[in-house]
Amino acid sequence: MLVSGKEKLERMRDGRVVYVGSEKVTDVTTHPAFRHAAQSVADLYDRKADPAKRDVFSYEENGEHFSIYWLRCRNRDDLARRTRGLKAIADGTYGLIGRTPDHVAGMVTGLAMKPEVLEELGAGRGRNLMAYYEYARKNDIYLAFACVPPTGIRSPDMFPGQERKDPTLRVVDEDADGVTISGMKMLATGAVFADEVWIGNLIPLDEKYKKEGITCAVPMNAPGVSLWARQSYEQPVRNEADYPLSYRFDETDSVLVCDRVKVPWERVFLHDNGAMSRTIYIKTPANCYANHQSNVRFWAKMGLVVGLASRICQANGVDRIPGVRETLGRLAALEATIGGLVQGQIEAWEAFPEGWACYNRRHMYAALNWCQEHHTEIIDTLRTLVGGAALQMPASIDVLADPALRERFGDWWATPSMEALKRMKLYKLVWDLIGSEFAGRHMLYEKFYAGNSIIVRNQSDREAPWDRFHGIVDDLLEGIEVPDYGAAEPGH
Numbered sequence: 277m278l279v280s281g282k283e284k285l286e287r288m289r290d291g292r293v294v295y296v297g298s299e300k301v302t303d304v305t306t307h308p309a310f311r312h313a314a315q316s317v318a319d320l321y322d323r324k325a326d327p328a329k330r331d332v333f334s335y336e337e338n339g340e341h342f343s344i345y346w347l348r349c350r351n352r353d354d355l356a357r358r359t360r361g362l363k364a365i366a367d368g369t370y371g372l373i374g375r376t377p378d379h380v381a382g383m384v385t386g387l388a389m390k391p392e393v394l395e396e397l398g399a400g401r402g403r404n405l406m407a408y409y410e411y412a413r414k415n416d417i418y419l420a421f422a423c424v425p426p427t428g429i430r431s432p433d434m435f436p437g438q439e440r441k442d443p444t445l446r447v448v449d450e451d452a453d454g455v456t457i458s459g460m461k462m463l464a465t466g467a468v469f470a471d472e473v474w475i476g477n478l479i480p481l482d483e484k485y486k487k488e489g490i491t492c493a494v495p496m497n498a499p500g501v502s503l504w505a506r507q508s509y510e511q512p513v514r515n516e517a518d519y520p521l522s523y524r525f526d527e528t529d530s531v532l533v534c535d536r537v538k539v540p541w542e543r544v545f546l547h548d549n550g551a552m553s554r555t556i557y558i559k560t561p562a563n564c565y566a567n568h569q570s571n572v573r574f575w576a577k578m579g580l581v582v583g584l585a586s587r588i589c590q591a592n593g594v595d596r597i598p599g600v601r602e603t604l605g606r607l608a609a610l611e612a613t614i615g616g617l618v619q620g621q622i623e624a625w626e627a628f629p630e631g632w633a634c635y636n637r638r639h640m641y642a643a644l645n646w647c648q649e650h651h652t653e654i655i656d657t658l659r660t661l662v663g664g665a666a667l668q669m670p671a672s673i674d675v676l677a678d679p680a681l682r683e684r685f686g687d688w689w690a691t692p693s694m695e696a697l698k699r700m701k702l703y704k705l706v707w708d709l710i711g712s713e714f715a716g717r718h719m720l721y722e723k724f725y726a727g728n729s730i731i732v733r734n735q736s737d738r739e740a741p742w743d744r745f746h747g748i749v750d751d752l753l754e755g756i757e758v759p760d761y762g763a764a765e766p767g768h
């Protein structure tokens with residue numbers, strides 16, 4: 277089933293509770309903090325449901341069409357096809373919405389390629405996961421996730437003697453029908469627009485906190501669930517042309533708060549297990565499928581960055597200066613690098629788990645690390661190219677409402693290469709990527725969406741073939757000739 281944009285908007289009006297400060301919002305599709313981003317999500321669903329684009333955005337199984345991101349790949353061609361769909365989705369928002377529906381769906385799809393991992397940890401849990409996978413793809417469910425305990429109380433052992441109430445989400449009760457969960461979890465990006473939220477753990481958890489290991493899915497409108505949203509960047513914008521990205525693509529980050537939320541057993545996938553609550557994503561393609569989407573999204577964003585950099589240089593009249601061309605060439609090379617890192621994951625695909633196909637995990641983690649390391653520098657390069665021009669633009673496009681100001685603006689703000697209004701639109705756009713609050717949030721997002729750098733690099737450390745690397749060194753050492761002076765003895 278492929279849901280239309282209209283149906284998607286309808287689903288967002290399900291009685292969910294979202295707090296913007298003290299204000300309780302019950303319809304995100306009309307509220308000024310969320311309505312345009314909600315429409316961007318709906319537009320994505322319309323593109324996906326378009327019969328003319330079926331081969332890009334969906335696949336068929338037993339006569340039914342499902343969104344492409346639910347595809348469990350069997351071979352290289354499946355992976356390439358899946359990635360093509362992810363790229364089309366990411367291009368639709370210029371890579372500026374990180375948690376489009378394909379991200380968490382990738383995680384669930386990866387789990388559904390090896391449900392035995394869950395089944396071994398609790399009878400029936402693997403079966404629950406498969407039933408959920410079928411339900412989610414059949415109903416084109418948009419899942420967000422909240423998988424990190426709140427900052428500041430993650431290591432209570434570090435503060436001996438300082439007892440404090442720990443609000444980390446955990447199981448507080450259970451009975452024949454299911455578990456009851458209470459507490460908070462961060463940081464559910466996109467959740468205000470999603471249908472359900474996946475609760476779990478993406479950072480290692482000590483076994484003694486096993487009640488926090490709970491891994492389950494909860495509808496956004498479940499009794500006791502609320503989302504505490506950060507400040508909206510869309511809300512203060514009066515004209516789209518002033519902050520065009522904040523206006524349309526603020527996906528919103530929220531803290532998930534659960535107050536005695538009942539979760540039926542059918543929606544519980546892991547219970548009473550701290551140590552394995554992160555490992556399940558690594559022993560299956562879940563982590564790889566989800567983060568491959570992040571790599572593809574970054575690639576889409578790079579297209580926007582490079583195009584903007586070039587247009588800005590044209591507008592500034594510096595695009596033919598050799599030193600500037602070198603910088604543009606470097607940015608273009610970086611865009612091609614991430615493209616290559618994405619394609620490489622397909623070409624070097626792995627038969628993992630048996631019978632299925634996974635993107636090359638080492639290449640995927642390398643790309644994740646590359647993006648995390650380079651985003652700040654890339655945006656700073658763009659900022660440097662822009663110079664002060666963005667701040668020469670009037671505060672708002674409404675300057676055009678005054679005939680005298682409009683005339684002066686049209687005459688004096690134009691350059692030989694560009695008329696005034698076009699310049700203003702361009703500089704307002706680039707400011708939203710390098711200087712606005714929306715831009716600042718993106719700087720943070722690209723640093724942390726997959727965990728801090730320690731977590732991200734740990735993935736590459738874990739997957740590295742250290743035996744092979746050691747073998748290279750050991751073979752080389754073996755071949756080095758040493759004159760026969762006799763064996764070195766300890767103590768001499």
Ligand SMILES: Cc1cc2nc3c(=O)[nH]c(=O)nc-3n(C[C@H](O)[C@H](O)[C@H](O)COP(=O)(O)OP(=O)(O)OC[C@H]3O[C@@H](n4cnc5c(N)ncnc54)[C@H](O)[C@@H]3O)c2cc1C
Pocket residue numbers: 375421422423424426427462463464465466478479529717720721724725726727728729730
């Ligand atoms: C915009 C945004 C969107 C997000 N969206 C989601 C989402 O949709 N779902 C979700 O589950 N999570 C999401 N996250 C949360 C994200 O997973 C966490 O922010 C991330 O795991 C990092 O945790 P933290 O912010 O508490 O930083 P920390 O882990 O506390 O790290 C902050 C800094 O502390 C230092 N540090 C921490 N630990 C160590 C150590 N052991 N050794 C040395 N230095 C250390 C490092 O300098 C590190 O950069 C999002 C985060 C952001 C910023």
